[in-house]
Amino acid sequence: MHRVKVISGHLSSYPPQGGNRKCNINHCRARAAVSGPEDVVVVHGRRTAIGKAKRGLFKDTTPDELLSAVMKAVMTDMGLSPDRLGDVCVGNVLQPGAGAVMARIAHFLSEFPETVPVYTVNRQCSSGLQALFNIAGAIKSGSIDLGLACGVESMSLQEMGNPGDLSPRLVDFEKARACVVPMGITSENVAERFGISREKQDAFAVSSHQKADRAQRSGRFEAEIVPVVTRVTDAEGTESTVTVLKDEGVRPSTTLEGLGKLRAAFRADGSTTAGNSSQVSDGAAALLLGRRSAVEALGLPVLGVLRASAVVGVPPDMMGIGPAYAIPAALEQAGGVLCREAGPPAGPGEPERRSHRPGPPPGLHRRPHGGHPAARAPTHGEEVRLLAGTSTRLVNRGSPKHL
Numbered sequence: 001m002h003r004v005k006v007i008s009g010h011l012s013s014y015p016p017q018g019g020n021r022k023c024n025i026n027h028c029r030a031r032a033a034v035s036g037p038e039d040v041v042v043v044h045g046r047r048t049a050i051g052k053a054k055r056g057l058f059k060d061t062t063p064d065e066l067l068s069a070v071m072k073a074v075m076t077d078m079g080l081s082p083d084r085l086g087d088v089c090v091g092n093v094l095q096p097g098a099g100a101v102m103a104r105i106a107h108f109l110s111e112f113p114e115t116v117p118v119y120t121v122n123r124q125c126s127s128g129l130q131a132l133f134n135i136a137g138a139i140k141s142g143s144i145d146l147g148l149a150c151g152v153e154s155m156s157l158q159e160m161g162n163p164g165d166l167s168p169r170l171v172d173f174e175k176a177r178a179c180v181v182p183m184g185i186t187s188e189n190v191a192e193r194f195g196i197s198r199e200k201q202d203a204f205a206v207s208s209h210q211k212a213d214r215a216q217r218s219g220r221f222e223a224e225i226v227p228v229v230t231r232v233t234d235a236e237g238t239e240s241t242v243t244v245l246k247d248e249g250v251r252p253s254t255t256l257e258g259l260g261k262l263r264a265a266f267r268a269d270g271s272t273t274a275g276n277s278s279q280v281s282d283g284a285a286a287l288l289l290g291r292r293s294a295v296e297a298l299g300l301p302v303l304g305v306l307r308a309s310a311v312v313g314v315p316p317d318m319m320g321i322g323p324a325y326a327i328p329a330a331l332e333q334a335g336g337v338l339c340r341e342a343g344p345p346a347g348p349g350e351p352e353r354r355s356h357r358p359g360p361p362p363g364l365h366r367r368p369h370g371g372h373p374a375a376r377a378p379t380h381g382e383e384v385r386l387l388a389g390t391s392t393r394l395v396n397r398g399s400p401k402h403l
């Protein structure tokens with residue numbers, strides 16, 4: 001939840017509306033100022049540490065075990081029996097069948113009863129967020145009161161490079177061809193088309209490592225990380241038992257100078273390196289959601305309220321720009337007002353826009369929905385939480401109409 005607060009803080013840092021008509025997210029929030037028993041609220045969440053794929057302490061751990069660790073931890077922390085859950089949704093990309101069998105096995109490893117259902121969903125990098133929004137949708141529509149939204153991936157035990165059986169005709173369609181562009185190349189495309197220099201990427205990476213290091217050293221992640229006891233085999237073939245407690249991607253010694261020496265990983269003349277890339281990782285997370293009335297009746301805490309959601313399709317050869325388009329779309333739903341300054345970056349060669357309601361980004365098609373008339377705001381001192389995903393998803397307020 002700390003990161004959610006940070007994102008929310010970024011979004012609210014725009015100056016109040018004035019002569020320059022910059023977006024004021026607090027104003028948007030004020031427009032959404034009613035709360036009620038039908039709200040979908042976040043109760044609790046836990047995650048595993050994020051392991052370094054292939055070389056980290058989770059490299060030999062199966063995803064059902066990672067998933068089971070967080071599923072169990074959330075229910076135990078809340079003192080809640082799993083049979084209270086109306087549904088469990090798990091986001092996953094690489095496991096066969098999006099991990100349906102793996103998820104059901106995790107369910108039983110967690111000693112959840114068979115009467116509680118579980119299913120999986122795959123929306124690539126935002127699969128976990130999609131799971132969250134599916135559960136929120138089921139709560140909002142009245143089909144369940146409480147649900148568990150999870151995400152899990154073992155990049156160590158599955159390969160990214162096999163897209164499965166595809167039509168040979170894909171070569172005749174530019175966008176279809178772009179769907180099999182490797183992730184590293186999509187990073188190069190974004191850097192090139194939006195003018196994000198190697199220096200900027202390296203500077204961002206240094207600052208990211210520094211922030212993660214500070215957070216790690218000050219114990220900010222401790223409450224959210226579930227210690228996982230597992231087995232790992234070292235390079236000599238010796239197996240040992242370890243307790244995994246810490247994210248493995250953080251390199252406190254990272255410097256601009258050191259990063260500057262790394263070679264581009266995907267294109268000889270490129271700018272994406274092992275130092276400024278998103279680490280290939282293993283891990284899992286679970287979040288308990290519920291209808292406010294049910295949550296309060298059980299005496300459970302309310303961490304935040306889910307207010308709006310938006311998904312925006314983007315060109316597949318630069319899929320990493322998803323959040324830049326989905327976040328403004330979700331904000332627009334949350335408050336019905338959005339300025340371009342809070343919107344996605346201008347497209348390549350596109351002048352900075354100033355319209356109060358941005359049109360769809362170049363080459364992109366906005367889902368045809370507007371602001372949400374039934375916006376509600378939290379009570380009891382809660383803040384609105386806008387949850388941004390690694391990809392195209394924002395989750396917060398919804399209504400049956402939109403779910």
Ligand SMILES: CC(=O)SCCNC(=O)CCNC(=O)[C@H](O)C(C)(C)COP(=O)(O)OP(=O)(O)OC[C@H]1O[C@@H](n2cnc3c(N)ncnc32)[C@H](O)[C@@H]1OP(=O)(O)O
Binds near residue numbers: 184275281
């Ligand atoms: C669930 C998911 O994980 S999905 C997201 C996965 N991410 C992607 O697909 C984005 C693309 N990124 C990638 O494919 C990978 O990060 C790659 C191919 C660029 C690099 O992968 P790896 O070779 O495993 O990178 P790794 O972190 O081991 O770094 C390799 C070397 O670069 C250097 N290096 C990496 N980071 C740094 C740093 N911050 N400072 C200095 N040197 C560094 C080191 O020499 C390191 O070797 P070492 O760990 O033995 O010291």
